[in-house]
Amino acid sequence: MLFHIRHTLTYTYGRPVFLEPITLRLTPRQDASQRLLHHRLALLPAPSGLSQVLEPDGTDATVGWFDHTHQDLTIAMEALVETLRDNPFDWIITDPSARTVPAAYSPDLACSLAPCLVSAEVEPTVAAWARTRAEEAGGDTGAFLMRLADHIHHGFAHIGRLDGDPFSPAETLRERRGACRDTAMLYVAACRAVGLAARFVSGYSMHHPPEVSEHELHAWAEVYLPGAGWRGYDPSLGLAVADGHVALAATPDHRLAAPVSGHFRGTGATSEMRYDLAVRAAASLEDLGPGAAGAWSSPLFP
Incomplete structure (x- = not known):
């Protein structure tokens, strides 16, 4: 499957502000499940400097910094x-x-996976709920992972929520509702509660829950299985991830999967964020249409 993605984020400030260094996680990863054919990233106004960095979890990120004050910032990725x-x-x-x-891992593997195994912060209600799902699956790991995704997909109301941190897993479980990042966090916590290494993933999907009317940045979970590696599960859609998802970042802590991380300085300044996201998927470049094939010669900014 081929994906053509255009993602633009615009930040507007109530007065000129000084932008602290900004970290962008807007480069689709490359691994056994996806290959990056073309990619470009631009900022307006142009930063004083850009650096390509590899983060601790393997995410390809871009760090930019500025020398002057600005009243707006636009980030565009294709x-x-x-x-x-x-x-x-x-x-x-x-x-x-x-x-x-x-589940249990060998000592050397458990050491490597330790950040994704932390279960001390899993709330008791979530741990008990996870154990019930495991019992329903007869203790089989593969059956548990699918049952958990299916249970969240069919048993929870899915909402669109663009701003704010994820709800705590306990809150999502109690309310039986949440955006994709909320249900992803619940899935991660439930897996950790039964000894499975799990992490939070941000990216794009060709599908979205019917309650969400348009494409948004998507979130799901990955679980580490010896012999299989990291495998994706999308509880908001109730499925195991195949070729319908494009991952940007996968990390034990959801904050390190944010597409944009940074701060600004300006007394009394307010900020507003707008975004535009277009995701097209097709079996071939021709099926994506002329816009995808010829897009690379056109500027990201008008």
């Missing part, structure tokens, strides 16, 4: 991505101790 995994179940679990939940 990407052409090929997704490669048409079968989300093309795996086996090679470690018997991870085939059932509660």
